Amino acid sequence: MGQILHGRSTTTFAIRKAIQESKESIQKLATKYNINHNTVSKWRKRDTVFDQKPGPKSKSTVLTTEEEAIIVAFRKHTQLGLDDCLYSLLEPIPNLTRSSLHRCFQRHGISKLPHLEKKKKEVKQFKKYEPGYVHIDISQVYTKEGKLYLFVGIDRTTKYCYAKLYKDQTSKTAQVSYKN
Numbered sequence: 001m002g003q004i005l006h007g008r009s010t011t012t013f014a015i016r017k018a019i020q021e022s023k024e025s026i027q028k029l030a031t032k033y034n035i036n037h038n039t040v041s042k043w044r045k046r047d048t049v050f051d052q053k054p055g056p057k058s059k060s061t062v063l064t065t066e067e068e069a070i071i072v073a074f075r076k077h078t079q080l081g082l083d084d085c086l087y088s089l090l091e092p093i094p095n096l097t098r099s100s101l102h103r104c105f106q107r108h109g110i111s112k113l114p115h116l117e118k119k120k121k122e123v124k125q126f127k128k129y130e131p132g133y134v135h136i137d138i139s140q141v142y143t144k145e146g147k148l149y150l151f152v153g154i155d156r157t158t159k160y161c162y163a164k165l166y167k168d169q170t171s172k173t174a175q176v177s178y179k180n
Contacts, residue, residue, distance in 0.1 A: 009051070010035045016049040062100050066143040067093050071101065072108050073139045073150050074163055079113055088152075088161040129156040138169055149173070 003013055011019075015033055019040055022029055026044070030037040043049075063071070070092065075085055086101050105111035132155070139150045149169045153162045166173045 010039060011043065013049045016043045016046075019043045020046070020049070062095055062097070063093070063104060066141075066145075067096070068104050068108070069141045069143055070150060070163075070165065071096075071104050072110065073141045074152065075105065075110050077137055077139045077150075078152060078154070078161065080161070081113070084161070088163055092163055092165060131155070131157045133157065141165065 011033065015035075019029055019033070020043060024032075026037050026040045029040045033040075071085070071089060074080075074089060078085070078088075080088065082098065082102060082105070086096065086098050089096055089101070102111065134153045134155050137152045137154070139152070141148045141150050148165045148167060151164050151166060151173070154160070
């Protein structure tokens with residue numbers, strides 16, 4: 001059975017094994033097999049004669065699963081845009097960046113907001129609120145530690161958002177969330 005090597009490979013399994021077992025200098029082996037001395041050094045360090053898989057060796061992400069759960073719950077609940085979500089979630093998730101937030105939205109299939117219905121039913125006036133009226137929504141978020149509650153407070157006049165996680169869902173917690 002023949003070997004399957006990638007297109008730019010300059011060594012075979014037999015040459016790689018010979019390099020690993022040889023006591024000759026790197027320069028002599030590079031000349032002997034007509035390959036670069038860096039290639040000889042690479043195969044000397046390895047324990048196997050097989051190529052490694054390309055790409056990152058581990059999944060690289062800045063967000064934990066709990067943080068991703070918070071982001072997904074916040075996005076689904078508030079239906080805010082990318083930048084609005086970013087600014088609202090920076091306090092509970094300080095290492096959040098715009099690109100990591102966008103990648104999280106894409107992973108969970110929520111990168112595009114649903115289009116609002118184009119049918120115009122009745123044009124109603126928005127209810128006028130005094131500055132300081134805060135609407136608080138609560139959403140459950142499941143993490144490794146168990147169930148947590150995401151409190152989201154939105155000032156109706158200024159559209160300022162505030163989000164924070166709590167372990168319980170009580171009126172006292174809502175009051176503490178509002179005062180912060």
